[in-house]
Amino acid sequence: MEGLNHFPEALRESARLVVKTRESRLTALRRGESYPSLSLSDRRAWLEEFHPDYRADSCRPLTLGPNQGDLVPCELADLLESWPRHAVSRHFALSRRSHSAAEGDPSALAPFSKQVKADLHTDVLVIGGGGAGTTAAIAAAEAGAKVLIVTKLRHGDSNTIMAEGGMQVADQEADSPVQHYLDTMGGGHFINDPDLVESLVSDGPRVLRWLEELGMLFDKYPTGRMKVRHGGGTSRRRLHASGDVTGLELMRVLRDHAESFANIRVLPFHPAVELLTDDNGRAVGAVLEHLVAGDRLPTIQVVHARAVVLATGGFGRLHFKKFPTSNHYGALADGLVLAYRAGVPLRDLRYCQYHPTGIVYPDRKIGLLLTEKFRGWGAQLLNYHGEEFVFGLEPRDVTSAAIIRECTEMGNGITTPSGRVGVWLDIPLIDLLHGRGTIEREFPGRFREFIGKGIDLRVAPVLTYPTLHYQNGGIAIQSDGGTDMPGLYAAGEVTGGVHGDNRLMGNALLEILVFGLRAGRSAARFAQNNGEGSNPGVSHLESFMEALHEKAAGQHRTSPRLLPSYGKSGLPA
Amino acid sequence: MAGPKVATITIAFDGTEYTVSAGRTILVALEEAGLRFVRGVGCRGGVCGACTVLYRMRDAHPLVAGLMCQDEAKHGMEILSLPYIPQKKAVHRMELPPENSPEYQVLSLYPEVNNCVMCGECSRLCPVGIDVMGYVGMIKRGDLRSAAQQSFTCVQCQACVLRCPSSISQPNAALAARRFHGRYREAPAEHLAKALEKVESGHYRSLFRKVRRLSGVEFQALYQRREREPDDAPPGTWLPEDRSLI
Numbered sequence: 010m011e012g013l014n015h016f017p018e019a020l021r022e023s024a025r026l027v028v029k030t031r032e033s034r035l036t037a038l039r040r041g042e043s044y045p046s047l048s049l050s051d052r053r054a055w056l057e058e059f060h061p062d063y064r065a066d067s068c069r070p071l072t073l074g075p076n077q078g079d080l081v082p083c084e085l086a087d088l089l090e091s092w093p094r095h096a097v098s099r100h101f102a103l104s105r106r107s108h109s110a111a112e113g114d115p116s117a118l119a120p121f122s123k124q125v126k127a128d129l130h131t132d133v134l135v136i137g138g139g140g141a142g143t144t145a146a147i148a149a150a151e152a153g154a155k156v157l158i159v160t161k162l163r164h165g166d167s168n169t170i171m172a173e174g175g176m177q178v179a180d181q182e183a184d185s186p187v188q189h190y191l192d193t194m195g196g197g198h199f200i201n202d203p204d205l206v207e208s209l210v211s212d213g214p215r216v217l218r219w220l221e222e223l224g225m226l227f228d229k230y231p232t233g234r235m236k237v238r239h240g241g242g243t244s245r246r247r248l249h250a251s252g253d254v255t256g257l258e259l260m261r262v263l264r265d266h267a268e269s270f271a272n273i274r275v276l277p278f279h280p281a282v283e284l285l286t287d288d289n290g291r292a293v294g295a296v297l298e299h300l301v302a303g304d305r306l307p308t309i310q311v312v313h314a315r316a317v318v319l320a321t322g323g324f325g326r327l328h329f330k331k332f333p334t335s336n337h338y339g340a341l342a343d344g345l346v347l348a349y350r351a352g353v354p355l356r357d358l359r360y361c362q363y364h365p366t367g368i369v370y371p372d373r374k375i376g377l378l379l380t381e382k383f384r385g386w387g388a389q390l391l392n393y394h395g396e397e398f399v400f401g402l403e404p405r406d407v408t409s410a411a412i413i414r415e416c417t418e419m420g421n422g423i424t425t426p427s428g429r430v431g432v433w434l435d436i437p438l439i440d441l442l443h444g445r446g447t448i449e450r451e452f453p454g455r456f457r458e459f460i461g462k463g464i465d466l467r468v469a470p471v472l473t474y475p476t477l478h479y480q481n482g483g484i485a486i487q488s489d490g491g492t493d494m495p496g497l498y499a500a501g502e503v504t505g506g507v508h509g510d511n512r513l514m515g516n517a518l519l520e521i522l523v524f525g526l527r528a529g530r531s532a533a534r535f536a537q538n539n540g541e542g543s544n545p546g547v548s549h550l551e552s553f554m555e556a557l558h559e560k561a562a563g564q565h566r567t568s569p570r571l572l573p574s575y576g577k578s579g580l581p582a
Numbered sequence: 583m584a585g586p587k588v589a590t591i592t593i594a595f596d597g598t599e600y601t602v603s604a605g606r607t608i609l610v611a612l613e614e615a616g617l618r619f620v621r622g623v624g625c626r627g628g629v630c631g632a633c634t635v636l637y638r639m640r641d642a643h644p645l646v647a648g649l650m651c652q653d654e655a656k657h658g659m660e661i662l663s664l665p666y667i668p669q670k671k672a673v674h675r676m677e678l679p680p681e682n683s684p685e686y687q688v689l690s691l692y693p694e695v696n697n698c699v700m701c702g703e704c705s706r707l708c709p710v711g712i713d714v715m716g717y718v719g720m721i722k723r724g725d726l727r728s729a730a731q732q733s734f735t736c737v738q739c740q741a742c743v744l745r746c747p748s749s750i751s752q753p754n755a756a757l758a759a760r761r762f763h764g765r766y767r768e769a770p771a772e773h774l775a776k777a778l779e780k781v782e783s784g785h786y787r788s789l790f791r792k793v794r795r796l797s798g799v800e801f802q803a804l805y806q807r808r809e810r811e812p813d814d815a816p817p818g819t820w821l822p823e824d825r826s827l828i
């Protein structure tokens with residue numbers, strides 16, 4: 010059949026069934042019929058049975074630190090209960106032996122009180138050069154602070170640049186921040202922090218206006234009206250997009266704007282590997298590791314700052330339960346590790362977000378996303394027989410659970426030659442519903458990418474399965490971006506509370522802007538009102554390492570991990 | 583554990599040959615062969631331009647640009663990872679100097695676009711299939727709208743910059759073109775201005791107080807009662823029956 014030739018025989022048969030049922034599905038859609046959505050209690054039941062993180066063996070309680078006893082994914086728990094990296098231990102002459110064991114050996118006690126000289130000084134140190142970090146830097150710079158952004162890869166290599174589908178803002182006549190609040194709380198299973206959500210939705214129109222003024226391009230009608238679509242779990246159409254490369258457009262503009270500030274400096278390939286604290290338990294800088302130092306340059310750099318903003322993003326590259334991921338190369342929960350060691354509480358980390366439609370075939374695109382915007386425009390999720398089995402725009406965790414159910418319990422998945430299973434996303438339906446040319450116009454990035462590799466999204470469905478996508482929880486913050494530690498602010502995916510247990514699509518991009526601006530402003534204000542820290546060092550590691558030793562946990566593991574290492578087997582199977 | 587046999591191919595990276603499994607991206611093939619990247623990898627999803635490479639097939643003469651995370655490794659590829667390329671970047675804000683049009687402003691920031699000799703090398707190389715020479719011409723002619731559309735999916739990989747005989751930074755000029763077009767030539771969203779006014783007037787403060795005082799059960803009932811805006815209502819026309827929350 011035309012356009013299906015790139016599929017191996019094993020997939021083509023089912024793909025033909027998709028084509029066969031398309032006409033009748035289209036007729037139903039035109040009559041305004043859609044697959045019924047689940048009640049709250051059915052949602053719960055499906056989640057409990059099929060969502061990967063509701064399984065008991067996916068999590069374990071933390072054995073130390075401020076969140077002792079809380080359940081988090083096992084791989085994350087291990088990372089939080091690990092020793093500092095070797096370079097840090099060497100630099101600060103940290104000993105892994107407990108102090109009691111090392112009694113009589115004065116060198117074991119000395120390091121924590123060791124004063125560290127700074128290689129760099131700044132007012133506001135921003136850790137992480139993605140969307141939240143860059144926004145925070147801009148806000149702090151506008152408030153007059155001298156800003157240093159340190160980031161792991163290049164400026165902008167981040168999850169932000171990968172965002173496809175769009176950003177939620179309540180700006181239409183039928184909408185309001187209160188309605189947006191309702192959707193967000195419901196999507197997060199009502200455990201979100203109400204103050205944070207009110208801030209998120211109320212600042213929406215202001216940041217959208219800001220982006221418009223910075224010259225960011227949005228999908229618009231000629232009159233200037235924004236084109237908006239539904240996302241999963243929304244009751245109003247409020248998803249604003251720039252084609253299917255919203256994050257790319259956002260990151261390009263933010264980075265360009267940041268470069269116009271003389272008081273913002275960027276240090277790429279310098280991930281933070283530890284925070285610095287002072288005698289009063291305030292954050293006063295960070296320890297950096299130079300990733301491409303070679304053997305002439307010092308590996309470790311110490312930054313003294315008056316205030317610190319953590320914006321290191323998420324953790325998809327930890328590949329929990331061997332799931333593939335949609336995340337960028339540097340998403341390994343570094344920020345959580347740094348904060349937790351310094352005694353800063355985290356929240357809502359038990360459930361990760363699996364994006365329902367990660368690519369399963371072709372193999373070389375495994376884990377990458379097909380944005381929810383496809384479903385927003387009418388693309389349906391279909392099983393082997395070309396039949397719908399769930400309303401495609403349930404909140405993400407529910408849709409993912411439904412796909413897993415269809416592939417396991419119902420046995421209606423489609424298996425690829427390499428042994429992966431998935432369901433169809435019937436993209437061609439979009440052109441039939443909205444007229445020829447819609448796919449090309451609304452999804453220029455994905456369309457070009459696929460057509461360049463011989464796959465025509467206008468005629469062929471794509472095989473998809475949930476992929477590890479988003480860190481719902483993280484560092485607990487207040488509305489001003491502040492954390493439990495004075496001088497430490499946080500924004501973006503590294504934080505928790507905004508999304509509860511499940512983020513709605515389009516709320517992450519809004520979050521990095523709203524809380525990036527708030528954290529940046531607050532950090533600048535804090536820096537103005539407070540001098541340099543007294544006696545900056547890593548003394549907070551003392552009690553952490555003591556506890557670690559006591560629990561005999563993580564004897565050999567070190568963290569943060571910084572980058573994944575993919576060996577012979579490549580991405581996890 | 584004997585998995586299914588995978589065909590192998592030979593590729594060269596930075597002058598060293600590797601035997602790798604067929605059917606992988608260049609990036610995954612090299613990682614499986616034991617390389618670990620620090621530079622040269624960013625998003626792994628084809629949008630950041632960190633993994634740009636130049637390559638040539640052993641039995642062909644053209645030099646081609648690609649993205650390691652996107653392009654399939656093919657037998658006989660000789661691959662060079664692209665370093666960071668220092669290129670011109672105009673530092674500017676979005677305000678226009680008096681009497682300058684946005685079109686003229688972009689040209690004054692990047693006057694070298696006028697030196698394009700139309701060799702077409704940039705368009706031939708662009709790994710995401712953009713007609714780069716085309717958008718350079720549009721900027722030159724002051725057609726920012728077309729330039730913005732044409733360059734919209736640019737991942738700033740710099741392949742075109744490297745090979746431009748006129749030393750034009752096409753992606754940076756395009757970025758300026760898109761921003762000035764967006765700011766001055768796209769109509770601003772009026773509904774957004776109104777929504778903003780309403781928020782800043784404090785209109786929703788009491789409503790938030792009311793909703794946040796509801797009990798858990800009441801609040802969840804409110805959530806369940808939400809009316810869903812139809813997918814295809816003409817923009818800005820549909821209104822819910824219950825308007826108490828807007």
Ligand SMILES: Cc1cc2nc3c(=O)[nH]c(=O)nc-3n(C[C@H](O)[C@H](O)[C@H](O)COP(=O)(O)OP(=O)(O)OC[C@H]3O[C@@H](n4cnc5c(N)ncnc54)[C@H](O)[C@@H]3O)c2cc1C
Nearest residue numbers: 137139140141167168169174175281322501502515517518
């Ligand atoms: C494929 C994809 C599609 C998405 N689509 C959407 C969408 O359509 N709508 C939406 O709202 N959201 C979307 N999201 C989510 C959203 O993009 C992210 O949650 C958000 O951009 C995170 O921004 P951030 O600034 O917090 O983190 P990031 O953008 O990831 O930035 C974090 C930065 O910190 C750096 N870093 C990490 N560790 C360290 C360290 N130790 N020291 C220094 N720097 C460090 C990282 O390298 C990175 O540059 C998507 C995400 C992905 C992955």
Ligand code: SF4
Nearest residue numbers: 708736737739740742
């Ligand atoms: S236009 Fe140039 S910088 Fe942009 S993607 Fe194409 S080759 Fe790369």
Ligand code: SF4
Nearest residue numbers: 698699701702704746
């Ligand atoms: S490479 Fe340079 S000179 Fe040649 S067509 Fe492109 S912009 Fe013009």
Ligand code: FES
Nearest residue numbers: 624625626631651
């Ligand atoms: S790693 Fe970002 S484009 Fe390849």
